[in-house]
Amino acid sequence: MDPSELNIPPMKDLTIDNITENTILINSQSPDQRLTYVMERLVTHLHDFARETRLSTSEWMAALNFLVKVGxxxxxxxxxxxxxSDILGLSLLVDAIDHPKPASSTEGSVLGPFHTHDPPSISNGSSISSDPAGEPCLVVCTVSDQAGIPIVGVKIDIWETDSSGHYDVQYADLQSPDGRCVMKSDENGVFYFKAIVPVPYPIPHDGPVGQLLKLLKRHPWRPAHMHFMFEKEGWDNLITALYIRNDPYETSDAVFGVKQSLVVDFTTVDAATAKEYGVKEGTKLLKHDFVLVGKEETMKLRDENALKAMEKLGRRVKLIDHLPVPDLD
Amino acid sequence: MDPSELNIPPMKDLTIDNITENTILINSQSPDQRLTYVMERLVTHLHDFARETRLSTSEWMAALNFLVKVGxxxxxxxxxxxxxSDILGLSLLVDAIDHPKPASSTEGSVLGPFHTHDPPSISNGSSISSDPAGEPCLVVCTVSDQAGIPIVGVKIDIWETDSSGHYDVQYADLQSPDGRCVMKSDENGVFYFKAIVPVPYPIPHDGPVGQLLKLLKRHPWRPAHMHFMFEKEGWDNLITALYIRNDPYETSDAVFGVKQSLVVDFTTVDAATAKEYGVKEGTKLLKHDFVLVGKEETMKLRDENALKAMEKLGRRVKLIDHLPVPDLD
Incomplete structure (x- = not known):
């Protein structure tokens, strides 16, 4: 580890005015152009933030202690x-950048912190909730491509809170997963299950993020919704949610997830539907048709958007693995 | 918690292009103007970073998982x-902003992660190190104001590694503090103690920060140094360090702390000094005169620098508690 091999100028007497270029320089020794570029932008924005606020030592220390608590x-x-990331709008932004949606497809929404990787697999018609206090509902959905052709065998993750607004994993004494499942679309691109009508709930606000919201005089509520995630080889992953119309928090979601196209209405199950799906007549009914976009089409759209956006920002870039790096040629 | 009280526009269908202004708006409900301004700059830079890199979902998730590990x-x-913060140059930058030093005073350096709050108090002449493998040294210092008038009763924190380059707190089986102390300058502004000659050492690189350095092909080494922190009512806190000349890492400190004025030479103790301080002739000797700046002078300088810098950035601000906020009048 001989520093003379570093091929960087002597780093001494660094000041407010030259620390940024020097940090960028020492961070530029990797052959990974994407890493170098991401670090360059990160260091620039981090330092500009400190310079533009004249960040004080005590504010800096408070921020670092806050981040320790978050971890x-x-x-x-x-x-x-x-x-x-959700309450700072970053999650929404990254999803919008990474998963552009053509007008004819289902829009994305925030993943949130409560997706888990081992929900029970269920088949059509099963129930995902065991909460006796929840209002039962039937959810009948299709998943298709933009031309309306059903997509078979899509893996779908679904998760929602119980009737008190808590996810299963928020209970210390949780025995087995509840309010969540993974299922597959059938040969007609259909999937249906029993659940409970979602309720609005506050995001966990007993931790540092809750303290920050309080400091900012922001409420922690999310409007009632049900999460869906779609995965199938060849199709762009879709992380989204359906929001129940007229929720008091529909227009002030703490994590900025609501889109008009994802706001839905419950109806009630009629006699024929009750018989077909084995539920009581009058049960709440949610029907929705999801539309996926091909992986290649999404990548092409993302590349186009990236190049257009970077040109608008005056940055000359090329794409490596579909991600921009400076074009130095 | 009625969202209609929020007096903010409906937040729905947020996009790459409008998420930032909306997040800033919902973060602007506190009467604390400084908080509002810091959050505005934070959200702006965070979002611009994502937009300028076209940050992908997997990069975003990798970053969040990294931050969890750091916590x-x-x-x-x-x-x-x-x-x-140290390896990204932020610590150096914040110290430079918050503790401007007139030319005649001692410059600051990074605090680092190993300062503790309960070191043993010692009096002049005591030893701070019990490491038998370390090379003994005598350190004789003064602390004065810019006119050379001694400052009496300054609280001084001193800390250094052992001869293997580890701080006491890095040992899981640590019984009592070692290589650190707190002392007071005497009636002549003098403080002196026995220690060991500092050695270069790598910052802790067995954790996520070490992994990041490796990814960036950066070495984790700091040049040999001894930390000092000075505190006395009426004087600006001075956090600094003395660096030993000709260290192999003098010009590539992993945390950007070295300043030419803080690079020092060891000499050796002569017969008279040996007798005066009760050490062996030929023992390594470090002498240094530290110069503190009055609290008021520092605050005045910081305010002037802040206003000048903000004007240069084209930001119209006023200072509240010596920190800038937008001047909207």
Whole structure:
């Protein structure tokens, strides 16, 4: 580890005015052009933030201590940094950048911190909720391509809170998953299940993110919704949610997830439907048709958007693995 | 918690192009103008970073998981977020902003993650190190104002590694503090103590920050140094360090702390000095005169610098508690 091999100028007497270029320089030794570019933008924005606010030592220390707390309250079932990203609008932004949606397809929404990787697999017609206090509902959906052709065998993750607004993993004494499942679309692109009508709920606000919201005089509520995630080889992953119309928090979601096209109405099950799906007449009914976009089409759209956006920003870039790096040629 | 009280426009269908202004708006409900301004700049830079890199979902998730790890390895005796701030040049920058130094005073350097709050108090002449493998040295210092008038009763924190390059708190089986102390300058502004000659050492690189350095092909080494922190009512806190000349890492410090004025030479103790301080002739000797700046002078300088810098950035601000906020009048 001989520093003379570093081929960088002597780093001494660094100041407010030259620390940024020097940090960028020492961070530019990897052959990974994408890493170098991401670090360059990160360091530039981090330093500009400090310079534009004249950040004080005590504010800096308070921020670092806050970040330690965000990490330390995180666990296998609670990702407080995702929550922080959510309330700062970053999650929505990254999803919008990474998963552009043509007008004819289903829009995305925020993943949130409560998706888990081992929900029970169920088949059509099963129930995902065991909460006796929840209002039962039937959910009948299709998944198709933009031309309306059903897509068979799509893996679908579904998750929602119980009637008190808590996800299963928020209970310390949880025995088995509840309010969540993974299922597959059938030969007609159909999937249906029993659940409970979603309720609005506050995001976990007993931790550092909750303290920040309080400081900012922001409420922690999300409007009632049900999460869906779609995965199938050849199709762009779709992370989305359906929001129930006229929720009091429909226009002030703490994590900015609501889109008009994802706001839905419940109706009630008629006699024929009750018989077909084995539920009581009058049960709440949610029907929705999801539309996926091919992986290649999405990548092409993302590449086009990236190049257009970077040109608008005056940045000359090329794409490596569909991600921009400076074009130095 | 009635969202209609929020007095903000409906937040729905947020996009790459309008998420930033909307997040800033919902973050602007506190009467704390400084908080509002800091959050505005934070959200702007965070979002611009994502837009300028076209940050992908997998990069975003990798970053959030990295930050969780940084928080989780942190403890009472290891602040991995300070370490992260150090290697990104942010610590140096914040210190330079917050503690401007007139030319005639001692420059600051990075605090680092290993300062503790309960070192043993010692009096002049005591030893701070019990490491038999270290090369003994005598350190004789003064602390004065810019006119050379001694400052009496300054609280001085001193800390250094052992001869293997580890701080006491890095040992799991640590019985009592070692290589650190707190002392007071005497009636002549003098303080002196026995220690060991500092050695270069790698910053802790067994955690996420070490992994990042490796990814960036950066070495984790700091040149040999001894930390000093000075505190006395009426004087600006001075956090600094003395660096030993000709260290192999003098010009590539992993945390950007070296300043030419803080690079010092060891000499050796002559017969008279040996007798005066009760050490062997030929012992390594470090002498240094530290110069503090009055609190008021520092605040005045900081205010002037802030206003000048903000004007240069084209930002119209006023200072509240010596920190800038937008001047909307």
């Amino acid at each position: 330390q309250i995180s666990s296998d079932v609670r990702h407080e940094f995702i929550l922080l | 989780q390895i942190s403890s009472d005796v290891r602040h991995e977020f300070i370490l992260l």
